[in-house]
Amino acid sequence: xxxxxxxxxxxxxxxxxxxxxxxxxxxxxxxxxxxxxxxxxxxxxxxxxxxxxxxxxxxxxxxxxxxxxxxxxxxxxxxxxxxxxxxxxxxxxxxxxxxxxxxxxxxxxxxxxxxxxxxxxxxxxxxxxxxxxxxxxxxxxxxxxxxxxxxxxxxxxxxxxxxxxxxxxxxxxxxxxxxxxxxxxxxxxxxxxxxxxxxxxxxxxxxxxxxxxxxxxxxxxxxxxxxxxxxxxxxxxxxxxxxxxxxxxxxxxxxxxxxxxxxxxxxxxxxxxxxxxxxxxxxxxxxxxxxxxxxxxxxxxxxxxxxxxxxxxxxxxxxxxxxxxxxxxxxxxxxxxxxxxxxxxxxxxxxxxxxxxxxxxxxxxxxxxxxxxxxxxxxxxxxxxxxxxxxxxxxxxxxxxxxxxxxxxxxxxxxxxxxxx
Amino acid sequence: xxxxxxxxxxxxxxxxxxxxxxxxxxxxxxxxxxxxxxxxxxxxxxxxxxxxxxxxxxxxxxxxxxxxxxxxxxxxxxxxxxxxxxxxxxxxxxxxxxxxxxxxxxxxxxxxxxxxxxxxxxxxxxxxxxxxxxxxxxxxxxxxxxxxxxxxxxxxxxxxxxxxxxxxxxxxxxxxxxxxxxxxxxxxxxxxxxxxxxxxxxxxxxxxxxxxxxxxxxxxxxxxxxxxxxxxxxxxxxxxxxxxxxxxxxxxxxxxxxxxxxxxxxxxxxxxxxxxxxxxxxxxxxxxxxxxxxxxxxxxxxxxxxxxxxxxxxxxxxxxxxxxxxxxxxxxxxxxxxxxxxxxxxxxxxxxxxxxxxxxxxxxxxxxxxxxxxxxxxxxxxxxxxxxxxxxxxxxxxxxxxxxxxxxxxxxxxxxxxxxxxxxxxxxxxxxxx
Numbered sequence: 001x002x003x004x005x006x007x008x009x010x011x012x013x014x015x016x017x018x019x020x021x022x023x024x025x026x027x028x029x030x031x032x033x034x035x036x037x038x039x040x041x042x043x044x045x046x047x048x049x050x051x052x053x054x055x056x057x058x059x060x061x062x063x064x065x066x067x068x069x070x071x072x073x074x075x076x077x078x079x080x081x082x083x084x085x086x087x088x089x090x091x092x093x094x095x096x097x098x099x100x101x102x103x104x105x106x107x108x109x110x111x112x113x114x115x116x117x118x119x120x121x122x123x124x125x126x127x128x129x130x131x132x133x134x135x136x137x138x139x140x141x142x143x144x145x146x147x148x149x150x151x152x153x154x155x156x157x158x159x160x161x162x163x164x165x166x167x168x169x170x171x172x173x174x175x176x177x178x179x180x181x182x183x184x185x186x187x188x189x190x191x192x193x194x195x196x197x198x199x200x201x202x203x204x205x206x207x208x209x210x211x212x213x214x215x216x217x218x219x220x221x222x223x224x225x226x227x228x229x230x231x232x233x234x235x236x237x238x239x240x241x242x243x244x245x246x247x248x249x250x251x252x253x254x255x256x257x258x259x260x261x262x263x264x265x266x267x268x269x270x271x272x273x274x275x276x277x278x279x280x281x282x283x284x285x286x287x288x289x290x291x292x293x294x295x296x297x298x299x300x301x302x303x304x305x306x307x308x309x310x311x312x313x314x315x316x317x318x319x320x321x322x323x324x325x326x327x328x329x330x331x332x333x334x335x336x337x338x339x340x341x342x343x344x345x346x347x348x349x350x351x352x353x354x355x356x357x358x359x360x361x362x363x364x365x366x367x368x369x370x371x372x373x374x375x376x377x378x379x380x381x382x383x384x385x386x387x388x389x390x391x392x393x394x395x396x397x398x399x400x401x402x403x404x405x406x407x408x409x410x411x412x413x414x415x416x417x418x419x420x421x
Numbered sequence: 422x423x424x425x426x427x428x429x430x431x432x433x434x435x436x437x438x439x440x441x442x443x444x445x446x447x448x449x450x451x452x453x454x455x456x457x458x459x460x461x462x463x464x465x466x467x468x469x470x471x472x473x474x475x476x477x478x479x480x481x482x483x484x485x486x487x488x489x490x491x492x493x494x495x496x497x498x499x500x501x502x503x504x505x506x507x508x509x510x511x512x513x514x515x516x517x518x519x520x521x522x523x524x525x526x527x528x529x530x531x532x533x534x535x536x537x538x539x540x541x542x543x544x545x546x547x548x549x550x551x552x553x554x555x556x557x558x559x560x561x562x563x564x565x566x567x568x569x570x571x572x573x574x575x576x577x578x579x580x581x582x583x584x585x586x587x588x589x590x591x592x593x594x595x596x597x598x599x600x601x602x603x604x605x606x607x608x609x610x611x612x613x614x615x616x617x618x619x620x621x622x623x624x625x626x627x628x629x630x631x632x633x634x635x636x637x638x639x640x641x642x643x644x645x646x647x648x649x650x651x652x653x654x655x656x657x658x659x660x661x662x663x664x665x666x667x668x669x670x671x672x673x674x675x676x677x678x679x680x681x682x683x684x685x686x687x688x689x690x691x692x693x694x695x696x697x698x699x700x701x702x703x704x705x706x707x708x709x710x711x712x713x714x715x716x717x718x719x720x721x722x723x724x725x726x727x728x729x730x731x732x733x734x735x736x737x738x739x740x741x742x743x744x745x746x747x748x749x750x751x752x753x754x755x756x757x758x759x760x761x762x763x764x765x766x767x768x769x770x771x772x773x774x775x776x777x778x779x780x781x782x783x784x785x786x787x788x789x790x791x792x793x794x795x796x797x798x799x800x801x802x803x804x805x806x807x808x809x810x811x812x813x814x815x816x817x818x819x820x821x822x823x824x825x826x827x828x829x830x831x832x833x834x835x836x837x838x839x840x841x842x843x844x845x846x847x848x849x850x851x852x853x854x855x
Binding site for chain 1: 423424425426428429437440441442444445447448449450451452453454456457462463464465466468469474477484486487488489491492496497498502505506509510511512513514515516517518519520521522524525526528529531532540541542543545546547548549550553556557560561566578579580581582583584590591594595596597598599600601688689693694695696697708710711712713714715716717718719720721722723725726727728803805808
């Protein structure tokens with residue numbers, strides 16, 4: 001049995017190299033992440049050869065309700081007895097129900113919904129809506145930000161490496177430093193349509209926005225009739241200890257984008273939620289933005305089941321508590337390994353370990369995999385390791401991750417080769 | 422009680438309709454609802470099977486919209502549904518960064534069934550997203566920037582795809598768009614020739630324009646493009662989002678002409694109308710770019726374990742039941758019926774055209790498209806005009822449609838055209854009376 005699993009793994013790695021991407025396979029192998037996922041449950045995933053890992057990657061926060069959550073699986077299976085995707089051009093009860101539910105759980109007067117499939121698509125629509133509604137063109141985004149790979153979102157990303165080979169980008173985007181109110185203010189002009197940002201920068205290295213920054217931006221946007229877009233794709237649905245990260249500051253954006261965990265790790269769906277006033281643009285152009293697969297009958301049912309699950313089980317509160325438990329462990333590690341670990345930034349279960357230099361990220365990934373934890377450095381900042389486990393992680397699993405971090409750091413210290421910070 | 426139980430428990434269809442309409446008004450788009458009604462699309466889908474869909478009230482329709490070609494294997498195909506359900510016993514999406522066995526298997530299968538030397542795949546969720554990948558690959562691989570695309574083409578609404586879409590209304594409110602796109606008339610080789618510069622990265626087109634009004638490209642045009650692109654080191658991209666997976670009578674439309682593009686974009690019917698997945702399939706040469714940039718195009722939801730298994734089951738179903746051949750047979754039967762309509766209603770039917778089961782019927786003026794759609798709905802058929810050209814009704818039923826169902830659709834067209842003829846006569850008499 002084990003031998004055949006090994007064979008399957010070998011073949012899978014070969015197919016992946018031959019038909020998907022050979023270099024990707026190599027990079028993952030070097031990071032100890034050449035894992036072929038078999039069984040998945042709760043906070044854990046098993047390689048097909050049987051090795052168990054606690055998943056702290058979770059596709060950057062796509063699995064808040066847990067890996068293969070049995071309740072959501074049961075809902076989707078039942079839905080499959082009745083539905084297919086549905087026709088995107090027709091009136092769908094499921095789409096209407098989920099839109100209402102989203103309007104209900106999002107803060108303030110966010111009310112109307114446009115569905116998509118992925119997060120990038122939701123951000124593309126948010127930016128289009130801002131331009132279409134305001135009839136202004138400039139979009140301000142933040143350095144190190146990540147919003148997706150589709151054209152409008154890509155232009156808003158704060159990292160050149162993702163963009164350069166594909167130039168020219170959509171014009172009209174300006175980047176400003178994150179958490180710097182003055183920089184944003186100085187960049188605003190009479191032609192600024194919107195500012196887009198993540199309440200906690202994910203790929204940028206887990207940087208939470210300060211409440212004062214968000215409140216200051218809200219005030220500036222109100223004064224200058226600029227729309228505020230929050231990309232809550234990684235932070236939404238309980239990740240930071242509240243249903244949405246913006247609730248920490250009490251700031252309500254004009255447009256909010258969500259994706260990832262809305263699909264319960266089972267079915268792709270994203271949404272752009274916006275204030276009633278903005279819908280004037282869609283009333284005038286009802287079919288100007290279409291998505292064949294966005295807000296499908298099946299996707300909407302999964303979305304509703306996910307929201308019900310999060311509310312019923314008080315998952316955001318659980319995330320806050322588990323985040324505190326992690327913090328106690330981090331505090332010990334910070335004292336014990338100052339040559340490796342510089343800082344920990346965290347909001348709920350959105351956690352970033354700032355290492356002292358870039359080389360430590362990949363080395364820690366490798367060590368953690370040996371110790372039963374899947375974790376990876378952030379896309380825009382390799383010196384930061386992101387830990388984003390499922391929100392339903394249990395206390396003993398938190399302790400297991402802390403223990404694995406400790407073992408991995410000890411191993412790296414023993415190996416040496418750490419540049420003195 | 423799960424959310425599905427709650428939904429299914431409600432049997433009062435009037436209540437469901439009212440509630441759905443209220444929710445559309447309050448939370449989605451109030452005007453879209455009115456448009457649905459005016460276009461004969463105010464159906465709330467309940468049961469779905471084969472070529473048919475039932476409104477929640479029990480009214481049965483033959484679905485000729487199929488989300489512009491997502492249901493080639495039939496509505497709610499039970500075999501593919503069972504495959505997805507089985508997959509749900511073991512899998513979830515899988516981590517996007519993990520090596521997904523199912524993704525490798527699907528990529529291999531696609532390499533086998535797509536024509537020529539197309540080999541590597543990048544997976545995404547929607548068609549537009551896959552077009553974006555194709556354009557980015559073209560720019561990244563060639564180091565050039567210009568994309569030649571077609572007037573009346575449709576490729577999606579996200580940032581790199583939107584400028585390629587050949588219709589101003591989709592684009593204007595969102596300008597300035599990504600620069601570097603040049604539009605030329607479709608089926609005009611000389612126009613492409615004169616648009617080519619040293620900075621041209623790719624030519625992008627649909628082998629049959631869908632939203633543009635069901636316009637097939639000539640074989641000689643495609644062959645000419647292939648030659649032109651090869652000579653000038655320009656990539657040829659086929660958007661087979663609507664034409665792929667048997668729709669035109671071959672597994673891929675490119676096969677009719679024997680022209681292999683450098684990049685092919687697939688979506689819609691790829692996963693049986695059950696799960697979002699799309700992809701760009703490309704040659705080994707182009708994959709060099711990704712070798713030096715392995716993580717430059719990433720996607721949380723693209724090519725999940727569940728999506729890839731569903732796609733594998735779908736391709737198996739299409740092959741096993743020889744759906745491309747079925748599209749040829751049923752397409753032929755349709756075309757005979759449509760030609761008869763053209764003969765019987767010369768003042769109303771200007772043209773009928775298409776490939777396989779990708780068919781279009783053209784009327785003399787824009788207003789007849791929406792009127793016909795309303796009448797067809799009354800006669801048991803859901804249909805829609807093409808987005809870039811409202812005087813053309815698109816007929817894209819499931820490929821599993823039966824002969825009786827083809828005849829039923831033709832009959833519905835016949836009845837609807839008779840009503841239009843009567844309406845027009847009434848209007849003329851009124852006009853004459855004045």
